Amino acid sequence: MLIEIQDLCYTYGEGTVYEVMALDHVNLKIGEGEFIGVIGHTGSGKSTLIQHLNGLIKPTSGRILFEGKDIWEEGYDRRSLRTHVGLVFQYPENQLFETDVLTDVMFGPKNEGLTKEECEQRAKMALRQVGISEDLYKVSPFELSGGQKRRVAVAGVLAMDPEVLILDEPTAGLDPGGRNELLNQIKYLRDKRGITVILVSHSMEDMAVYANRLIVVHEGKIAYDDTPRNVFTHHRELEKMGLSAPQITYVMHDLKARGLEVDTRALTVNEAARSILMALSLRKSMKTAEAQEKQD
Amino acid sequence: MPIIRAEKLGFNYVQYNDENEAPETIKAIRDIDLSIEKGSFVAILGHNGSGKSTLAKQMNALLMPTSGTMWVDGIDTAGEDELWKVRQKAGMVFQNPDNQIIGTVVDEDVAFGPENLGMPTDDIWTRVDDALSKVGMLGFRDRSPNRLSGGQKQRVAIAGVVAMHPECIVLDEPTAMLDPNGRREVLEVARELNRKEGVTVILITHYMEEVIYADHVYVMDLGKIVMEGTPREVFSRVDELKALKLTVPQVTELAYELKKAGVKIPDGIITPEELVEALCAIR
Numbered sequence A: 001m002l003i004e005i006q007d008l009c010y011t012y013g014e015g016t017v018y019e020v021m022a023l024d025h026v027n028l029k030i031g032e033g034e035f036i037g038v039i040g041h042t043g044s045g046k047s048t049l050i051q052h053l054n055g056l057i058k059p060t061s062g063r064i065l066f067e068g069k070d071i072w073e074e075g076y077d078r079r080s081l082r083t084h085v086g087l088v089f090q091y092p093e094n095q096l097f098e099t100d101v102l103t104d105v106m107f108g109p110k111n112e113g114l115t116k117e118e119c120e121q122r123a124k125m126a127l128r129q130v131g132i133s134e135d136l137y138k139v140s141p142f143e144l145s146g147g148q149k150r151r152v153a154v155a156g157v158l159a160m161d162p163e164v165l166i167l168d169e170p171t172a173g174l175d176p177g178g179r180n181e182l183l184n185q186i187k188y189l190r191d192k193r194g195i196t197v198i199l200v201s202h203s204m205e206d207m208a209v210y211a212n213r214l215i216v217v218h219e220g221k222i223a224y225d226d227t228p229r230n231v232f233t234h235h236r237e238l239e240k241m242g243l244s245a246p247q248i249t250y251v252m253h254d255l256k257a258r259g260l261e262v263d264t265r266a267l268t269v270n271e272a273a274r275s276i277l278m279a280l281s282l283r284k285s286m287k288t289a290e291a292q293e294k295q296d
Numbered sequence B: 001m002p003i004i005r006a007e008k009l010g011f012n013y014v015q016y017n018d019e020n021e022a023p024e025t026i027k028a029i030r031d032i033d034l035s036i037e038k039g040s041f042v043a044i045l046g047h048n049g050s051g052k053s054t055l056a057k058q059m060n061a062l063l064m065p066t067s068g069t070m071w072v073d074g075i076d077t078a079g080e081d082e083l084w085k086v087r088q089k090a091g092m093v094f095q096n097p098d099n100q101i102i103g104t105v106v107d108e109d110v111a112f113g114p115e116n117l118g119m120p121t122d123d124i125w126t127r128v129d130d131a132l133s134k135v136g137m138l139g140f141r142d143r144s145p146n147r148l149s150g151g152q153k154q155r156v157a158i159a160g161v162v163a164m165h166p167e168c169i170v171l172d173e174p175t176a177m178l179d180p181n182g183r184r185e186v187l188e189v190a191r192e193l194n195r196k197e198g199v200t201v202i203l204i205t206h207y208m209e210e211v212i213y214a215d216h217v218y219v220m221d222l223g224k225i226v227m228e229g230t231p232r233e234v235f236s237r238v239d240e241l242k243a244l245k246l247t248v249p250q251v252t253e254l255a256y257e258l259k260k261a262g263v264k265i266p267d268g269i270i271t272p273e274e275l276v277e278a279l280c281a282i283r
C-alpha cells in the first residue's frame, strides 16, 4: 500500500477554548495510481486531512504510513517525503514568493539539488503544462490575475516531479477552459506516468468525470468511499451534507419521474445524452407499435 | 439612469522588471463602453486575465482609469475628493472570505465600515442588525468569524458591505471557495438584495450556472467586452464561448448535444426544469 492512514484524529488548538476536532478516527488506504477525489462541506476537514499526507501536520493521534513506514517515527526523512508527495495549497497566493514566475517554479527542483539548467527545463515544462505562456516568465507572481497565480502554484509542484500529487481546490478561480486543461493534464500524468492523484474539489461535475474513487468527508469523518457513480446515487444524503450531485443527475431523476426510461446513474453530458436518445427512441417505437395495434 | 457608466475606459498596469530595463505596460482594460442600470443584476464572464477584476476595481475607485472615464452614480471616480463617496456607493466582496473579515466577533466586523464613516453609535448598530438580518446571519452575531463555514463567512463579508448602504455591490468570484450549499446561500443573498432592496448586483464568476439569473451578461476577452446579452442569448452561442475558454451550464450543453443528434427542442435552454419540460413535450 502506498499510503495508509490509521485511526487519524486531529484537534486544532488542543486544550484551549477554541479547540476544534477537525478529524475524527479516519482510516484510509491509498494505492498507487489511484485518482481520488475528496469532497465535503466547508470546514469538513479536507484540507486538514491532506496536509497530513506529506507531513505538514502531525496527527494528534493515529498514524500515517508512506510505503509502509510511519512518517512520524524517529529519524524518518520528512524533507525527502515532501519531494515524493507534492501538495498544492488551497490558497496559492500563500505559496508564491520569488521575484518572478520562472524563478518561483524553479524553487522546488533547486531544493532537490538539480543543476540550474535542469531546474529551468523542469520549470518551463511545468509552466507549459498549466498553460502559462513565456511572456509571463519574468513577471512578478504578485502581478498575476487570480487564475494565473493558481496555475503558477500548480506548476511549482509539478516541477518537483512528485509520485503523489495532492491538489487542494486547484481549479477554484480557473476559467472553464483552464479547468478542463488542467484536469486533463493531471489525468494524463496519472495515465502515462502512473502518479497517484488526490484532488480536493467543490465541483461535483469535475469529480464525476475525473475521479476513479470519491471520498466524502463529513464533520471530520469519512461518510462515503466509493466510485463517483455510486456516491452520487446518494444525492439526497449529499445535499444534507451541504453537497450536491452534478446538475445532470437531477435532470435524469426528473425525467425518470416523468416517465422517460433514462439511466439515472449517467455521470457526464455524453452519457446522459446517449441515455436520453435511447429512451426517446424506445418511447417512439412503443408508440408506433401501439398505434399499429389500434389500426389492425 | 445608469449606476455604473464607462466611456472609452482604459487601464494599464505598469511593470518594472529589472532596474535598467524600461518599464512594461500591460493593457488590462481597453476602450470599454458600458452602462449598467440601477437595480439590475449583471454578470461578467471571461477567461483568466481577461480584465474582470481590473474592471471591477474601477467601479469602486480602487483603481483609476488610465484613459477614458468611469462614473459611479454620476460621480467621476477620478475626481480628487470623490473617493469615499464612490466607495460608499459601490461595495466590493472578493473571492477569499478569510482575507476580508477583520473583526474577532461577527457584529464588530460588520460595524467596521459604518464606524469608519464616523456615524453615531446607535445608527451603527441599527445598520449592523439590519445588514446581518438581510443576509440571514443575525443569529450568528456573537460568534467568532473563524468558526463559521465558508458560505457563512462570505455572507458576513456581504453584510459588511450592505451595512454601508451601497447602491451597488460588486462580487468578484464570491463563491470560488465554497461548497455547493455555500454557493447557493451567497447567490440567494445577492438575489434577495437585488429584488427586495433594489441593490444593483455585479457578479463576476467562473460558474456558468450562477449566471442564469442575471438580467444581462457581459463577456470579456483581452480587456474588451466581446459579447453581451441575456443569459439565454449568450448561452446559445456555445461554440463561441468555448473558443473564449468559457462554457455553458451542464444542462445547456446536454440540450445542445441532443439537438445536434436531431432531438426537437427549443434553443436557449438554461435550467434543468426547461430541459425536462422540453423533452417531456416531445410526442
Ligand SMILES: Nc1ncnc2c1ncn2[C@@H]1O[C@H](COP(=O)(O)OP(=O)(O)OP(=O)(O)O)[C@@H](O)[C@H]1O
Binding pocket: A012, A013, A020, A021, A022, A040, A041, A042, A043, A044, A045, A046, A047, A048, A049, A090, B146, B147, B148, B150, B177, B179
Ligand atoms: N488553523 C486552524 N486553527 C483552528 N481551527 C482550524 C484551523 N484550520 C482549520 N480549522 C478548523 O478545522 C475544521 C476543518 O477545517 P479544514 O480547513 O480542514 O476544512 P475543509 O474541509 O478544507 O474546508 P474548506 O472546504 O472550507 O476548505 C474547521 O472547523 C476549521 O474551522
Ligand SMILES: Nc1ncnc2c1ncn2[C@@H]1O[C@H](COP(=O)(O)OP(=O)(O)OP(=O)(O)O)[C@@H](O)[C@H]1O
Binding pocket: A142, A143, A144, A145, A146, A147, A148, A173, A175, B013, B014, B015, B026, B027, B028, B046, B047, B048, B049, B050, B051, B052, B053, B054, B055
Ligand atoms: N497588480 C498587477 N500588476 C501588473 N499586472 C497585473 C496586475 N493585476 C493584474 N495584472 C494583469 O492584468 C491583466 C488582467 O488581470 P485581471 O486580474 O483583471 O484579470 P481577471 O479577468 O480578473 O482574471 P481572473 O479570472 O484570473 O481573476 C492580466 O494580464 C494580469 O496579468
Ligand SMILES: [Mg+2]
Binding pocket: A046, A047, A048, A090, A168
Ligand atoms: Mg480546505
Ligand SMILES: [Mg+2]
Binding pocket: A145, A146, A147, B052, B053, B054, B172
Ligand atoms: Mg479576477
